[in-house]
Amino acid sequence: MLCTNARRNLELLEALGQKGCKTCIILSSQPEQYPALLECAARYQMRLLGPNSLGLLAPWQGLNASFSPVPIHRGKLAFISQSAAVSNTILDWAQQREMGFFLLHRPGR
Known part of the structure; x- marks a missing residue:
């Protein structure tokens, strides 16, 4: 679960993917990041819930x-x-x- 400033979401999602994480919930949101987050999650076959999740x-x-x-x-x-x-x-x-x-x-x- 990423509970950080939205500017760091992509960087942290990439690090989680490299470590083999298979699911991530992202609370913060920066709408323009969404395509890059989806691409990163797909690259690592990671399930992504969020951004902007409760x-x-x-x-x-x-x-x-x-x-x-x-x-x-x-x-x-x-x-x-x-x-x-x-x-x-x-x-x-x-x-x-x-x-x-x-x-x-x-x-x-």
């Missing part, structure tokens, strides 16, 4: 690797959405109802 929340593992300050209860439902607005709304709605998730992810672009 991150990953896996309550069953106690993992909140995201920008979300909302605590999430454990549950059996996985939620994946492209929309930041929908993701945040669902998080708030679920918290008010003490509804849990198995996994929550917004992959970004």
Whole structure:
């Protein structure tokens, strides 16, 4: 997971690819970088989630690797959405109802 200034995304993705990383989640975004990030990921056969990802929340593992300050209860439902607005709304709605998730992810672009 890259949680750094967007200017460093390509450089760091390249380094991860050279080390054999097979999946990367990128939180920060610089839209003009997107084609180069895709090309780099393809070169190393790396799965790319993001840029502009919310991150990953896996309550069953106690993992909140995201920008979300909302605590999430454990549950059996996985939620994946492209929309930041929908993701945040669902998080708030679920918290008010003490509804849990198995996994929550917004992959970004």
